[in-house]
Structure formats: C-alpha cells, structure tokens
Amino acid sequence: MSKTLTNLAPGQSGRITHVGGVAEIRNRLLEMGLTLGTRVALVRVAPLGDPVELEVRGYRLSMRKSEAATVSIES
Amino acid sequence: MARDSAGATTLAGSQRIAVAGNPNSGKTSVFNQLSGLRQKVGNYPGVTVEKREALLAGADIVLLDLPGTYSLSARSPDEEIARDVLLGRVEGTPRPDAVLLVIDACNLERNLYLASQVLEFGTPVVIACNMMDTAQRHCVAPDCEVLSKELGVPVIPTVASEGRGIAELRRALEHVESVRPIRRPWRLPQPFEDAIDTVAGAMEASGEVPPPAVRAGAMLWIIDYLSGEAAGRRSADRFLDRLSTEHADVLRQAAKAVADGVDDPACVAIEQRYAWISQVAGRATRQARERSASERQRVSTTDRIDRVLTHRVGGVLVFAGVMFVLFLSIFSWAEPLMGFIETGETALAGWVGSLLLVGPLRSLLVDGVIKGVGAVIVFFPQICILFLFLSILEDSGYMARAAFIMDRLMSRVGLHGKSFIPLLSCYACAIPGILATRTIEHRRDRLTTIMVAPFMSCSARLPVYIIVIAATFGDRTWMKAGVMFGMYALGTVTAMVMALLFKKTLFAGPRPTFIMELPPYHMPQVTAVARAMWDRSKLFLTSAGTTIFAVCVVIWAMSYFPRLSEADLSPTSKAAISKLRPGDTQARQNIIEGERLRRSYLGRLGRLIEPAIRPLGFDWRIGTGVLSSFFAREVFVGTMGITFAVGEADETSQDLREQLAGATWPDGRTVLTPLVGVGLMVFYVLACQCISTLAVVRKETGSWRWPALMFGYMGVLAYVASFAVYQVGNWLGWG
Numbered sequence: 001m002s003k004t005l006t007n008l009a010p011g012q013s014g015r016i017t018h019v020g021g022v023a024e025i026r027n028r029l030l031e032m033g034l035t036l037g038t039r040v041a042l043v044r045v046a047p048l049g050d051p052v053e054l055e056v057r058g059y060r061l062s063m064r065k066s067e068a069a070t071v072s073i074e075s
Numbered sequence: 076m077a078r079d080s081a082g083a084t085t086l087a088g089s090q091r092i093a094v095a096g097n098p099n100s101g102k103t104s105v106f107n108q109l110s111g112l113r114q115k116v117g118n119y120p121g122v123t124v125e126k127r128e129a130l131l132a133g134a135d136i137v138l139l140d141l142p143g144t145y146s147l148s149a150r151s152p153d154e155e156i157a158r159d160v161l162l163g164r165v166e167g168t169p170r171p172d173a174v175l176l177v178i179d180a181c182n183l184e185r186n187l188y189l190a191s192q193v194l195e196f197g198t199p200v201v202i203a204c205n206m207m208d209t210a211q212r213h214c215v216a217p218d219c220e221v222l223s224k225e226l227g228v229p230v231i232p233t234v235a236s237e238g239r240g241i242a243e244l245r246r247a248l249e250h251v252e253s254v255r256p257i258r259r260p261w262r263l264p265q266p267f268e269d270a271i272d273t274v275a276g277a278m279e280a281s282g283e284v285p286p287p288a289v290r291a292g293a294m295l296w297i298i299d300y301l302s303g304e305a306a307g308r309r310s311a312d313r314f315l316d317r318l319s320t321e322h323a324d325v326l327r328q329a330a331k332a333v334a335d336g337v338d339d340p341a342c343v344a345i346e347q348r349y350a351w352i353s354q355v356a357g358r359a360t361r362q363a364r365e366r367s368a369s370e371r372q373r374v375s376t377t378d379r380i381d382r383v384l385t386h387r388v389g390g391v392l393v394f395a396g397v398m399f400v401l402f403l404s405i406f407s408w409a410e411p412l413m414g415f416i417e418t419g420e421t422a423l424a425g426w427v428g429s430l431l432l433v434g435p436l437r438s439l440l441v442d443g444v445i446k447g448v449g450a451v452i453v454f455f456p457q458i459c460i461l462f463l464f465l466s467i468l469e470d471s472g473y474m475a476r477a478a479f480i481m482d483r484l485m486s487r488v489g490l491h492g493k494s495f496i497p498l499l500s501c502y503a504c505a506i507p508g509i510l511a512t513r514t515i516e517h518r519r520d521r522l523t524t525i526m527v528a529p530f531m532s533c534s535a536r537l538p539v540y541i542i543v544i545a546a547t548f549g550d551r552t553w554m555k556a557g558v559m560f561g562m563y564a565l566g567t568v569t570a571m572v573m574a575l576l577f578k579k580t581l582f583a584g585p586r587p588t589f590i591m592e593l594p595p596y597h598m599p600q601v602t603a604v605a606r607a608m609w610d611r612s613k614l615f616l617t618s619a620g621t622t623i624f625a626v627c628v629v630i631w632a633m634s635y636f637p638r639l640s641e642a643d644l645s646p647t648s649k650a651a652i653s654k655l656r657p658g659d660t661q662a663r664q665n666i667i668e669g670e671r672l673r674r675s676y677l678g679r680l681g682r683l684i685e686p687a688i689r690p691l692g693f694d695w696r697i698g699t700g701v702l703s704s705f706f707a708r709e710v711f712v713g714t715m716g717i718t719f720a721v722g723e724a725d726e727t728s729q730d731l732r733e734q735l736a737g738a739t740w741p742d743g744r745t746v747l748t749p750l751v752g753v754g755l756m757v758f759y760v761l762a763c764q765c766i767s768t769l770a771v772v773r774k775e776t777g778s779w780r781w782p783a784l785m786f787g788y789m790g791v792l793a794y795v796a797s798f799a800v801y802q803v804g805n806w807l808g809w810g
Contacts, residue, residue, distance in 0.1 A: 022303075023302055023303030023304045023341070024150065024304045024305075024306075024588065025588050025590070026342075027148070027150075027302055027304060027341055027342070027345070028150065028588065028590055029590065030342060030345040030346070030349075031145060031146045031148065031188060031345055032145060032185065032590065032592075033184060033185045033188070033349065035345060035346050035349045035350075036346060038349075043378075044381070044385060046385065046479050046480055046482065046483060047385060047386065047387045047388075047390045047391050047480055048391075048480070048482075048483035048484065049483060050482065050483045050486070051479060051482050051483075051492075051589055053381075053385070053479070053593060057182070057184040057185055058181065058182055058183070058184065058214060058215075059181070059182045059185060059592065060377075060592065060593040060594075060595075061590065061591070061592055061593065062475075062479050062589070062590075062591050062592075062593050063588075063589055063590045063591070064482070064486070064588075064589045067588060067589065067590060
C-alpha cells in the first residue's frame with residue numbers, strides 16, 4: 001500500500017505520485033492544482049476529525065478524508 | 076425548463092465586457108468598484124445562476140459579472156454558464172467583446188488555470204491582478220510586467236477593496252479591443268493536437284463556435300467527451316445535437332482517435348497546462364522570491380485566526396457562539412421592528428376602516444390587502460438581519476470554516492458541510508435558507524437540502540405553538556417549555572431522517588464530494604455586505620412577497636363570501652344574541668362574524684373535510700384554521716380568532732386562549748385536549764403550509780415537480796403523524 005494524504009500528520013508534507021478515484025473527483029482535484037509532483041502539506045484536521053485542510057500551490061484547500069485517500073504521495 | 080424573462084433582457088452599450096475569475100479572487104469587489112451602485116441582477120434562462128450586469132461608470136461599456144469558477148469544464152452549472160457566455164451560446168446574452176479577468180495575486184498558479192483557459196478563447200483580455208497588498212505582505216507578489224509579457228495582455232495591479240488600481244484598470248478596459256492574447260504555447264501529444272485541428276475545422280464550418288475560439292472550444296469539447304464525467308459527457312452530447320450529422324461524425328471520430336492514441340486525455344491536458352503555468356508563475360515571481368525569502372516564513376494572520384477558529388475545542392465553542400448570536404439577533408433585534416410594523420399596520424387598517432363604509436370594499440382593503448401586505452413585511456426585518464449575517468459570514472471567509480467544522484456531522488445524513496448554515500437559517504424562515512443553498516455545488520445535495528428545509532420550525536410557526544400550548548397546557552410552565560422544545564426537535568430530527576432517506580432513494584448517487592477552498596480571512600466590506608443583503612432581501616419581497624399577498628387576498632375572499640345578512644342568521648345565533656346584555660355590541664358582532672365564517676366558502680370547506688380530520692381529533696373549526704393557513708401558517712391564529720368569535724386576536728390573546736380551551740364537541744367533550752393540541756402542533760411542524768416556500772422552490776429548481784413533491788410528501792407525513800399521535804394517545808388513555 002502506497003502512502004496517501006491521509007497518512008500525513010499535521011505539518012507534514014509529501015509529493016503527489018498519483019491521483020485516483022472517480023473521474024469527477026479526480027479531475028476536480030487535478031484542476032485545483034493537485035497534479036503529479038506537486039508538494040502538498042496537511043495543515044490541520046477539522047475539529048470533528050474530518051475533513052482535512054491542505055496547503056497546495058500556496059493556498060488552502062479542504063477535502064474529506066475519503067477524497068484525500070485517493071491522492072497517493074511520496075515523502 | 077422554465078425561462079426567466081429577466082435573464083433575456085440585457086443592458087445596452089457599445090461594448091460588452093465579461094468579468095471572469097476564481098471564487099474568492101475579489102472579482103465582485105472589482106466589479107463593484109468599476110460599476111458604481113447601479114446594477115441589474117437576474118438569472119440566466121433555465122438555471123439559478125445569477126446574472127449581474129452594470130455599466131462601466133461614465134462609459135458606454137456594459138460589464139457582465141460571470142459566476143466565479145475554477146475552470147471552464149462543464150462540471151457545474153456555474154462553469155457551464157461561464158463557458159457558454161464566453162462562446163456566445165447563452166440566449167439573451169450576446170458574446171462579450173472582451174473579458175476582464177480577475178486573478179488573486181496571492182494564489183497565482185491556481186488562478187492562472189482559469190486565466191489560461193479564457194485567454195485561449197482569443198477574445199481581447201485585460202487582467203486585474205488583485206489583492207496585491209496582501210501578496211506583498213504575506214506571499215510572493217508577482218511582477219505584473221513579466222506576467223503581461225508572458226500572457227500578451229495588460230496586467231494591472233489592483234487592491235479592489237481600497238479602490239487602488241481601478242483608474243488604471245478602466246483605462247486599460249477602454250482600449251481593450253486592440254489586445255491580442257498569446258496563442259496556447261504548450262503542446263499536447265500529437266494525436267490530441269491533430270484531433271483539435273480536425274474538430275476546430277468542423278466547428279468553424281458549422282458556425283456554432285466563434286472563429287477565434289474554435290481551437291479552445293475543440294479542446295474543451297474533446298475533454299468533456301472523453302473525461303468520463305457524466306456532466307461533461309451530457310454537455311458534449313448536447314453540442315453534438317446542434318451540429319449536422321456530417322459534422323457530428325467528424326467530431327466523434329476525432330474524439331475516438333484521441334481516446335485510442337492518448338492515455339487519459341483529460342488528465343494529460345490538465346498536467347500540461349499546469350506545467351506551463353508553473354513556469355510562468357516562476358518567472359513572474361522570481362524577483363519577489365529572492366527578495367523576501369525570509370519574510371514569507373511568517374505565519375499569516377489567517378493561520379493565527381484559524382488556530383483558534385478551527386481548534387478542536389475553541390473552534391466548536393466559537394462556532395456555537397456565532398450561531399447563538401445569529402439566533403439572538405434574528406429573534407430579539409427584529410422584535411421592536413416587527414412590533415413597529417404591526418402597530419403601523421393596525422393604525423393604517425383603523426384609518427382606512429374609518430374612511431370607508433362597512434362593506435366588501437372596506438373588508439377587502441382592511442382584512443385582505445393591508446393584512447396581506449402586513450403578513451409579508453412583518454417578516455422583513457428578520458429576513459434582512461438573517462441576510463446581513465449570512466453576507467458578513469460569507470464576505471469574511473468564516474462561512475467556509477463553518478462548513479469545514481460541520482461537514483462531519485452533516486455527512487452522517489448524506490449532506491454537505493455547506494448545507495448546515497442554510498438549514499440553520501430555516502429556523503427563522505425557509506426562504507432565505509433555500510436561497511442560501513445556492514452555494515452547494517452539486518444538484519443532488521442542493522435538492523436534498525431544499526426538500527428538507529421546511530421541516531425546521533420557522534418563525535411563522537411560533538404563534539401557532541404559543542397559542543395552542545397556552546390553550547392546552549395551562550400553567551404548567553415546565554411542561555409548556557418541554558412541548559415547545561419537542562416541536563423544534565421533531566422538525567430537526569425529521570429533516571435529518573428525511574435527508575438520509577432522500578439520499579438513499581431519489582437522490583441516490585456517488586458520495587457527495589467536499590472539495591472546498593478555505594480563503595484567507597478578510598475584513599468584510601460594508602458596501603459589499605450591504606449590497607448582498609439588499610439583493611437577497613429584495614428577492615424575498617419580489618418572489619415570496621407577491622405570493623403571500625395574493626394568497627391573503629384569496630383567503631380573505633373565501634372567508635368573506637357568500638356574505639350572510641343578519642336576517643339570515645341561524646336560530647342558534649339569534650338565540651345567543653338575545654341572551655346578551657343589550658348594548659354589548661362587540662359580543663353581538665363576534666357571534667355574527669362567527670356564523671358568517673362558518674357559512675362562508677372557507678367554513679363550508681372546513682365542515683366538508685371534517686370527516687377526514689376527525690381521526691386526528693380536529694373539529695371543523697380547527698379544520699378551517701388549518702385550511703386557511705395552508706398557504707401561510709401565520710394566518711391560523713387570525714382565523715381561529717374569527718372562528719371562535721372573539722374578534723381580532725393574536726397569539727397572546729387571553730380570550731382566544733379561553734375559547735380554544737373551552738371549545739367542545741356537540742356531545743360536550745373538550746375539543747382541544749392536550750393530546751389534540753400536540754397532534755395539531757405536530758401537523759404544523761411537518762406540513763408544508765407555506766405557498767411562498769413552494770414558489771421559491773419552484774424558482775430555484777426550475778420546475779413545479781419539486782414543490783409539488785414537497786407539498787405532497789410533507790402533507791402526507793403531517794397527516795399520518797398527527798393521526799398516529801391522536802390514535803395511539805387515545806389507545807394509551809391520554810385523551
């Protein structure tokens with residue numbers, strides 16, 4: 001099993017190796033700048049444990065853990 | 076699909092400039108700065124995407140504010156409208172002569188994604204590089220001259236919130252027609268490029284796409300057709316339907332060639348575009364990065380605020396506090412204003428009443444028109460305050476945090492974090508709540524939220540609860556509070572259960588996505604907030620107000636006609652009058668009016684349905700109240716006042732309370748026992764007795780199907796629940 005965004009702890013970051021999931025979500029994530037090789041950091045987790053806040057290309061993006069799990073990363 | 080006539084009309088000007096940009100780029104701010112106060116707001120035909128137009132102050136140029144989007148794919152109605160407007164494909168909206176692109180200087184790469192798509196359309200473009208002040212302080216401010224060279228269009232640095240750069244922007248817009256944006260500088264795999272040439276040729280020959288945009292249009296079409304996304308494919312197919320069979324075949328074959336020759340074309344296109352964007356952004360920010368490498372490491376203000384506002388404990392507490400203040404303000408700040416409106420209404424009714432003789436005209440004006448208008452504007456203060464709050468929450472950036480915090484809870488019932496605030500607003504009134512669902516991207520999520528919104532106990536139900544509880548539970552304070560709380564809880568729980576049911580059945584589909592930008596916080600702008608509040612409040616007056624007013628007049632007519640003369644009164648009434656002390660004209664009048672209502676069309680209808688409502692424990696009088704309030708709940712108390720012959724009444728009326736509590740069936744049993752009272756309130760919690768909500772739902776969903784379904788299922792639910800309360804209660808011996 002490769003690492004995904006959900007394996008990051010707050011403050012950690014990784015480089016995107018693959019974006020999976022259904023076309024609707026995958027293409028949206030790509031368009032929001034989560035392309036291959038982009039560095040993504042996990043900023044924090046929402047108070048109730050889901051969703052998560054990420055930093056990508058200098059801005060903040062939130063998504064559910066189920067969506068974050070479709071983004072594979074390497075450190 | 077419904078056609079909104081407002082969408083077809085357009086401001087006139089010698090030149091039309093569309094304003095495009097990402098959400099949170101300050102696009103609206105730039106638009107407001109350029110256009111001044113006079114704006115024309117409507118909807119595009121068939122969709123609830125807002126169309127906003129204004130004249131460029133002091134020039135013969137029309138500005139058209141496009142919906143804020145991240146891309147021009149056809150994934151959401153907003154994106155599709157933005158694209159179709161740029162292609163001149165929207166009925167009633169001519170193709171813009173030029174585009175003003177607003178980009179966020181702090182967020183260059185993602186903003187350049189949409190920008191590069193727009194540039195490819197070949198239309199003259201001016202770019203406003205907005206929020207330069209924040210960029211210089213907290214991020215890496217791009218060099219606008221470098222950007223301008225890279226993109227081939229003027230790039231004007233602006234700080235729209237302070238009006239900086241607006242004059243320069245105006246000058247650039249006045250000479251925009253000579254601008255020629257660069258052609259797409261990045262390449263796709265050869266089979267894809269070949270297919271774009273083929274498709275562009277067919278598109279140009281078909282005349283369906285304006286010539287400068289054919290290559291961009293061709294690429295977007297191929298991606299839509301092959302992306303694997305349902306919405307994209309539908310949009311691509313709709314385009315094929317517009318073409319001749321011959322041209323459509325050319326397009327299909329070209330798409331097939333791409334599918335055969337390129338692995339995952341949608342992904343390749345996005346990756347290639349971003350690869351080029353990264354280079355451009357890198358060159359535009361090189362100097363700034365060298366200059367401020369150390370400075371940028373500082374934690375931004377937004378991060379400091381978010382450490383508190385999205386903290387595990389603090390965040391939830393602050394959120395609860397904000398919601399509490401929201402409620403307090405709706406119910407307490409609006410109170411004096413509502414009282415003032417009611418006093419004014421009574422005074423006006425008295426004055427008009429004193430001018431006219433007793434008769435149908437006076438009754439129409441006093442009981443129909445003035446009461447009808449009053450019923451609308453009495454809610455106006457609450458609606459304005461609610462919209463004021465929502466606008467501040469949105470403009471400051473907190474709305475996104477609220478969705479971020481609440482998403483986990485909402486997802487349990489298949490909803491979206493963004494559904495929370497709209498549903499909460501429904502405790503005041505379902506209409507602003509339903510209008511607030513516009514921020515929910517996916518239609519399924521939005522429809523689910525709309526369909527359960529009216530279960531939240533709105534302020535129009537409150538008078539009903541108050542009078543019924545007072546009449547049935549007497550002085551048992553704790554019991555009364557408990558029952559009141561129970562009604563609010565019942566509505567909320569039912570909304571959640573129904574949302575879950577809807578998501579499992581009618582709106583079943585893939586899990587809703589939650590991909591949302593968390594924009595930096597900023598100070599809400601007075602003008603922007605005021606404008607947003609006013610635009611929405613106006614929508615309440617025009618779409619809900621007119622309906623409530625019309626219904627009030629209809630209900631008045633049904634309760635007024637056929638007019639009974641005093642000679643035709645029944646022996647019972649005559650006997651009752653003869654027992655009165657002479658000179659007690661008020662009591663005499665009440666008895667006459669009571670009988671008149673009983674024998675009016677409304678009263679007859681009430682008696683006609685009595686067999687149907689008897690299993691709920693309701694008699695015809697309660698039935699009349701329920702019927703008269705089928706289109707606006709707040710009418711219930713007034714009708715009860717007439718039915719129980721106490722004359723003018725409101726929910727605090729002592730007389731009405733006693734009359735209600737003392738009402739009996741012909742055999743002497745009490746009508747409104749606590750059990751029937753609870754059943755009646757349960758009916759009011761669950762039934763959709765609000766014609767304005769239905770009218771707004773029709774407008775927002777574009778079809779009568781949804782309001783019809785809403786009215787039907789909520790009515791059935793109300794009947795069944797009320798029936799169950801009464802029957803089970805009786806069986807348990809609580810009657």
